[in-house]
Amino acid sequence: MTVLSTKERILNTTEKLISEKGFSGISLRTISTHAKTNLAAVNYHFGNKEKLIEMMLERRLDTLFELRVNLLDELESGTLKPCNLKHILKAFIAPALTMSNDKHQGGKRFMLVLARAYAEKSEFLHNLLSKRYADIIKRFAQSIQRSSPHLSESTVFWRFHFIMGALIYVMADFGASSKTSDLSESDYFNLCCNELIEFALASLTPSK
Amino acid sequence: MTVLSTKERILNTTEKLISEKGFSGISLRTISTHAKTNLAAVNYHFGNKEKLIEMMLERRLDTLFELRVNLLDELESGTLKPCNLKHILKAFIAPALTMSNDKHQGGKRFMLVLARAYAEKSEFLHNLLSKRYADIIKRFAQSIQRSSPHLSESTVFWRFHFIMGALIYVMADFGASSKTSDLSESDYFNLCCNELIEFALASLTPSK
DNA sequence: TTACAATTCAAACGTTCGTATGAGGGGAGA
DNA sequence: TCTCCCCTCATACGAACGTTTGAATTGTAA
Numbered sequence: 001m002t003v004l005s006t007k008e009r010i011l012n013t014t015e016k017l018i019s020e021k022g023f024s025g026i027s028l029r030t031i032s033t034h035a036k037t038n039l040a041a042v043n044y045h046f047g048n049k050e051k052l053i054e055m056m057l058e059r060r061l062d063t064l065f066e067l068r069v070n071l072l073d074e075l076e077s078g079t080l081k082p083c084n085l086k087h088i089l090k091a092f093i094a095p096a097l098t099m100s101n102d103k104h105q106g107g108k109r110f111m112l113v114l115a116r117a118y119a120e121k122s123e124f125l126h127n128l129l130s131k132r133y134a135d136i137i138k139r140f141a142q143s144i145q146r147s148s149p150h151l152s153e154s155t156v157f158w159r160f161h162f163i164m165g166a167l168i169y170v171m172a173d174f175g176a177s178s179k180t181s182d183l184s185e186s187d188y189f190n191l192c193c194n195e196l197i198e199f200a201l202a203s204l205t206p207s208k
Numbered sequence: 209m210t211v212l213s214t215k216e217r218i219l220n221t222t223e224k225l226i227s228e229k230g231f232s233g234i235s236l237r238t239i240s241t242h243a244k245t246n247l248a249a250v251n252y253h254f255g256n257k258e259k260l261i262e263m264m265l266e267r268r269l270d271t272l273f274e275l276r277v278n279l280l281d282e283l284e285s286g287t288l289k290p291c292n293l294k295h296i297l298k299a300f301i302a303p304a305l306t307m308s309n310d311k312h313q314g315g316k317r318f319m320l321v322l323a324r325a326y327a328e329k330s331e332f333l334h335n336l337l338s339k340r341y342a343d344i345i346k347r348f349a350q351s352i353q354r355s356s357p358h359l360s361e362s363t364v365f366w367r368f369h370f371i372m373g374a375l376i377y378v379m380a381d382f383g384a385s386s387k388t389s390d391l392s393e394s395d396y397f398n399l400c401c402n403e404l405i406e407f408a409l410a411s412l413t414p415s416k
Numbered sequence: 417t418t419a420c421a422a423t424t425c426a427a428a429c430g431t432t433c434g435t436a437t438g439a440g441g442g443g444a445g446a
Numbered sequence: 447t448c449t450c451c452c453c454t455c456a457t458a459c460g461a462a463c464g465t466t467t468g469a470a471t472t473g474t475a476a
Contacts, residue, residue: 248435
């Protein structure tokens with residue numbers, strides 16, 4: 001087991017504690033204690049609490065969107081099959097699953113943190129989404145648009161947002177729900193993701 | 209204009225401030241100031257902060273679920289048409305719209321508060337939902353089940369939860385999104401609700 | 417080893433929070 | 447008018463918070 005730097009321990013501990021207790025309900029004192037360091041170390045390495053949380057978020061958001069856009073690139077560089085809507089939705093939804101299965105469980109915790117940040121309308125997250133990742137989100141929206149010609153542009157826009165809402169909701173709900181299931185955590189998450197992809201696909205597919 | 213009691217002013221102010229700033233980010237001092245009363249009045253009327261928030265939530269949750277179950281009763285007492293799934297979904301989703309259009313705007317604020325409470329996994333809300341309202345939610349799930357025989361029971365369960373997630377997400381998002389639209393607030397909310405109902409319907413309808 | 421920078425530490429500061437207290441205000445009934 | 451009770455008020459308390467500071471410690475290059 002490699003020894004982590006104080007900075008890394010603080011980031012990981014922050015991620016873990018926020019995934020468990022939410023953004024309010026944690027203090028720099030509990031973070032520094034659980035990270036086995038001193039209270040002042042947080043301010044030394046990150047300046048203040050807000051910047052610590054921002055760095056904790058930023059650290060993994062790039063990974064998440066990179067996974068998403070790489071999958072979309074693969075899809076679009078190949079020949080566009082007539083019914084690849086499912087793959088587009090999967091490219092958006094599955095990276096959450098991928099990240100949640102990383103070997104140190106940090107990714108899984110992060111998805112819960114991300115869900116909480118969405119819910120609490122973090123201004124920092126909102127800025128990041130509307131600046132750094134807006135192009136990627138727009139690319140997904142346009143891809144879905146092309147695969148759903150029976151729906152108007154605005155309806156596709158709405159439904160994409162509803163799907164994102166459902167994704168965020170189940171991510172936030174995952175921690176609690178999986179405990180009441182008799183499946184293992186990863187089985188439960190796999191099932192959840194598959195159901196979500198089928199759900200999203202059905203919501204965008206013409207009915208008979 | 210009728211004069212409201214201190215207790216009512218505190219409840220309304222709490223609802224308003226939490227809908228704007230979230231559960232964290234408000235203090236009893238800001239509540240009492242905006243309610244034009246004294247700090248100690250909160251503890252006098254409600255005991256403590258937690259009970260104040262619980263009473264604020266409870267006050268309207270009964271109304272919301274009563275609206276829902278009344279609509280469902282109407283549907284089920286009438287002759288069951290073959291394609292009434294849309295009406296069932298509407299019975300679940302529309303009361304949020306109805307409440308949001310009450311004359312004093314209190315309902316609208318409450319839907320935002322409710323969305324935040326969902327997101328923050330309020331234990332009090334969770335208890336209320338799994339005790340007082342569990343039967344109503346189960347009735348909706350069973351009604352949807354009967355109208356979606358092409359889907360397995362567990363898939364219907366998942367999709368109903370995804371739809372609730374989307375509903376909660378748009379409720380929480382509503383305040384911010386409507387400001388960037390050129391529609392009026394109520395037009396925007398109406399549009400949003402209709403889109404959500406059609407989305408939910410599509411997600412449960414067999415594809416061609 | 418020495419010198420210097422990077423890091424960690426204990427301690428303290430000022431602020432804000434939820435809660436508690438006791439005095440004062442004002443209407444209703446005797 | 448007097449009394450009682452419901453309510454409002456200013457004020458205080460202790461706890462917890464984010465942040466700052468300066469000294470102690472550690473690591474590193476000469």
